[in-house]
Amino acid sequence: MVEKDLLWFLNGIDCNVKSVKFSPSGEFLAGVYESPGGSGYSVIFLFNPITGAHLKTIKTPSNGIAFFPSSKYLCSVEQSKLIIWDLITWKKFKKLNHKSNRKFVYGITSFAITPNEKYIISGAEDIHIWDFPSGNKIHTLKGFGREIGCYIISLAISPDSKFLIASPHSESGAKDKDIKIWDIKTG
Amino acid sequence: MGYSVGGIHFFPDGKKYIFHVVYDVDSITEIREFSSNKLLRTLTFTKDSDDLNTKLMTFSPDGKFIIYAGEHKKGEKFGRGVRIRKIETEELIASYYVDDMDKYLFSSLDISRDGNLIALSGWTESSPYERRCLSVWDFSKRKAEFEKEKQVIQEKMRARIKYEKEQKEFLLNEFENQSRTIEALIQESNYSKAIELLSKYRKQAKGYDLYEIMNWSDEKLKACKVQVIKKTVLNLCTKYARLQIIEIAEECGVNNQLIISTVKAMIKNQEIYAKYFESSKSVAFDQQANIEEIDNLMTAYKKWEDKEFGKK
Numbered sequence: 372m373v374e375k376d377l378l379w380f381l382n383g384i385d386c387n388v389k390s391v392k393f394s395p396s397g398e399f400l401a402g403v404y405e406s407p408g409g410s411g412y413s414v415i416f417l418f419n420p421i422t423g424a425h426l427k428t429i430k431t432p433s434n435g436i437a438f439f440p441s442s443k444y445l446c447s448v449e450q451s452k453l454i455i456w457d458l459i460t461w462k463k464f465k466k467l468n469h470k471s472n473r474k475f476v477y478g479i480t481s482f483a484i485t486p487n488e489k490y491i492i493s494g495a496e497d498i499h500i501w502d503f504p505s506g507n508k509i510h511t512l513k514g515f516g517r518e519i520g521c522y523i524i525s526l527a528i529s530p531d532s533k534f535l536i537a538s539p540h541s542e543s544g545a546k547d548k549d550i551k552i553w554d555i556k557t558g
Numbered sequence: 559m560g561y562s563v564g565g566i567h568f569f570p571d572g573k574k575y576i577f578h579v580v581y582d583v584d585s586i587t588e589i590r591e592f593s594s595n596k597l598l599r600t601l602t603f604t605k606d607s608d609d610l611n612t613k614l615m616t617f618s619p620d621g622k623f624i625i626y627a628g629e630h631k632k633g634e635k636f637g638r639g640v641r642i643r644k645i646e647t648e649e650l651i652a653s654y655y656v657d658d659m660d661k662y663l664f665s666s667l668d669i670s671r672d673g674n675l676i677a678l679s680g681w682t683e684s685s686p687y688e689r690r691c692l693s694v695w696d697f698s699k700r701k702a703e704f705e706k707e708k709q710v711i712q713e714k715m716r717a718r719i720k721y722e723k724e725q726k727e728f729l730l731n732e733f734e735n736q737s738r739t740i741e742a743l744i745q746e747s748n749y750s751k752a753i754e755l756l757s758k759y760r761k762q763a764k765g766y767d768l769y770e771i772m773n774w775s776d777e778k779l780k781a782c783k784v785q786v787i788k789k790t791v792l793n794l795c796t797k798y799a800r801l802q803i804i805e806i807a808e809e810c811g812v813n814n815q816l817i818i819s820t821v822k823a824m825i826k827n828q829e830i831y832a833k834y835f836e837s838s839k840s841v842a843f844d845q846q847a848n849i850e851e852i853d854n855l856m857t858a859y860k861k862w863e864d865k866e867f868g869k870k
Contacts, residue, residue, distance in 0.1 A: 374654070374655075375654075376652070376654065376695045376696050376697065376699065376700065377654070377693065377694075377695055377696075378675070378694045378695060378696045379693075379694050380690055380692060380693040380694065381690070381691055381692040381693075382690055382691065383681070383690075383691035383692075387665065387681040387691065388665060388666070388679035388680065388681065388691045388692050389665050389666065389679070390665065390666040390679065391666045391667070391668050391677040391678070391679045391692065392666075392668050393668050393669070393670040393671065393675060393677065395671045396671075397670060397671060397672060400675075400677055400694065402677075402679060402692055419722070419765055419766075420670065420675055420677075420694060421675075421718060421719060421722050422722055422726075422765075422766060422767065423694065424764065424765055424766055424767040425764075425767075426764065426765060525565055525566045525577070526566070527565075527566035527567055527568055527575060527577075528568070529568050529572045529592065530568055530570060530571075530572040531572055534592070536566050536568075536575060536577075537566075538566055538577065538579070550566070550577065550595075552592075552595070
């Protein structure tokens with residue numbers, strides 16, 4: 372039976388796909404593949420979104436990915452590191468290390484890139500704002516739940532690149548849906 | 559723990575935002591005004607008994623549709639898959655199913671910038687079997703039906719699919735011409751140009767899964783590169799006593815492994831007098847023997863030339 376509207380699909384034997392993202396240019400669909408069993412081996416595959424043809428493989432452990440709005444760079448996350456890949460030369464362009472004073476439990480749990488590509492924002496137990504392309508950290512935002520197991524699960528940036536919304540996730544079961552808003556420039 | 563669980567998204571105007579909070583089983587989706595953080599609306603479909611366990615949610619870039627993955631009613635039973643609703647009216651527009659089993663776990667969901675393609679990834683917990691791990695749907699048709707911009711969107715999408723098809727056919731049709739051009743270049747010993755063309759051609763073929771062309775290009779590329787290496791090595795063997803493989807690689811721009819195998823073959827066939835050392839990955843040339851060999855060749859060539867031209 373042909374499924375309606377299905378363009379293509381992939382079957383995997385014992386393999387997980389952790390994250391999928393379309394490039395804003397419509398050129399790629401990126402997927403993070405991981406072999407199961409916690410071996411941690413993972414690669415990023417890039418596909419033609421329409422035909423499903425495999426175009427490129429980036430060999431790097433990764434938990435999550437995001438394209439830059441201009442589709443020039445791809446950002447991937449591994450534990451507490453953000454790695455930015457140049458999609459023209461296919462090389463590492465920048466590496467950012469999200470360090471925290473507190474005990475790091477989950478690594479980076481969410482990240483976002485502003486539409487004007489001036490800032491990269493990474494969220495874990497706190498939020499760091501990085502300047503791009505210099506890679507300097509300009510702000511550290513705190514003030515989320517003090518209990519361990521509370522981390523930033525979602526970040527969104529206003530279309531004018533001025534404001535940041537972040538929502539925490541609490542493991543302890545507290546129904547904490549406090550959403551906080553920051554001015555990116557001033558922190 | 560996942561990246562997309564509980565998404566926040568801005569509407570394109572930047573005045574409102576929508577977000578989704580997941581609790582154990584149920585979830586809440588709200589629209590709020592950005593400046594005052596006032597609650598504007600709570601979406602009610604997640605309270606519906608047809609939509610359970612909504613774990614992933616994303617929103618179309620134009621702010622018109624909500625796309626979510628979870629358990630949905632499919633006839634009498636529940637199936638796991640993706641549903642799309644219009645945010646304004648919460649009207650159900652499309653349902654795509656991946657699996658009837660309740661073992662399927664979603665990991666990520668995304669929509670393309672033009673809002674025409676939807677991708678979903680996930681895995682099955684009990685996985686001795688081959689299972690779907692990635693699906694891509696064309697949402698343009700159903701979107702168009704609801705947007706009344708039917709023709710425009712559908713045509714755009716059709717044009718894109720057609721373009722990809724045409725490209726594939728074009729590449730296949732061009733194969734004969736291309737291969738002829740490349741063969742001619744190889745005949746002329748214009749290897750650098752041939753490599754350039756082959757690499758370009760192979761890249762194009764890769765985008766459309768044309769394995770025959772890819773294999774053919776790989777074979778030709780290798781042959782060309784071997785010729786380039788031979789030329790470089792012959793050129794260097796009289797000038798230097800000892801060279802590392804990476805130095806040869808720098809000179810001819812080919813990867814190390816191929817250089818090693820080529821050099822080994824050349825030594826074996828006595829094309830050069832040298833010895834390859836595995837531990838230091840270097841080649842020691844018997845310079846004098848090589849120079850003499852070339853001198854011998856040159857004299858032989860001179861003799862032959864005099865004879866041939868003498869005849870004329």
